[in-house]
Amino acid sequence: MGFKGEQHPGVQPSTDNTAGFCLNHTMLRIKNPDTALAFYSRVFGMQLLRRLDFQEMQFSLYFLANLQGDEEVPEDKEKRTVWTFKQRGLLELTHNWGSEHQKEFSYHDGNAEPQGFGHICFNVPNLEAAEKWFDENNVSFIKRSDQGKMKNVIFVRDVDGYWIEVVQADLLAKLGD
Structure with missing residues (x-):
């Protein structure tokens, strides 16, 4: 039996009607x-x-x-x-x-008031190299990997002001509870 998803109040079991979605x-x-x-x-x-x-x-x-x-x-x-x-x-x-x-x-970028949409996210093979690449390309940072309470997570802005989260998946194994 494979993974069926984490449980949380409000999560409903999927049905055959959603197979293939x-x-x-x-x-x-x-x-x-x-x-x-x-x-x-x-x-x-x-x-x-x-x-x-x-x-x-x-x-x-x-x-x-x-x-x-x-x-x-x-x-x-x-x-x-x-x-x-x-x-x-x-x-x-x-x-x-x-x-x-x-x-x-x-x-509206979704992060200014009233908040709504937040960001998209990219996984990269090497977060440190990605951060240097963003610097070389004059990308606007919201948060660097060593800033804030969540380390190893970068936030940058695209040319329209939308937020982009950038992570290295293997650095996030112990994230959350």
């Missing part, structure tokens, strides 16, 4: 796709899997992932679209056309 992506709204795509591709090594434009509604979706070397992504656009929506852990960046030309425009 999978979290596919998290979406962030972005002001300028050029700067956001440059940030996520350069600083976090993500690849653009698929861009979908919606002319009538004037917005574009950009689906990004950290692909592993052996993953085969379909070249055909329709097959790649289906493949994209079957993946786990993607980042969708949504650009509402024209926002890049509005000088004072910005999205």
Whole structure:
């Protein structure tokens, strides 16, 4: 018998109705796709899997992932679209056309009042090396790995101000109770 999940009040057992459900992506709204795509591709090594434009509604979706070397992504656009929506852990960046030309425009980062959305998170193989990489790329830090009560956890901001947590999984084994 495999792991069935931790128990907590409010947790309900899954049913056959949810068999095969999978979290596919998290979406962030972005002001300028050029700067956001440059940030996520350069600083976090993500690849653009698929861009979908919606002319009538004037917005574009950009689906990004950290692909592993052996993953085969379909070249055909329709097959790649289906493949994209079957993946786990993607980042969708949504650009509402024209926002890049509005000088004072910005999205709520979720951490200012009223709080709501908090952050996305990346696991890295070497937290110290990642921290140096962020410094080399002038990434804005919220918290470095040696600051605060939670050591070995970094928080940075992306170009739209969203918070990104960065961890090295094996350093978190004793986290919490």
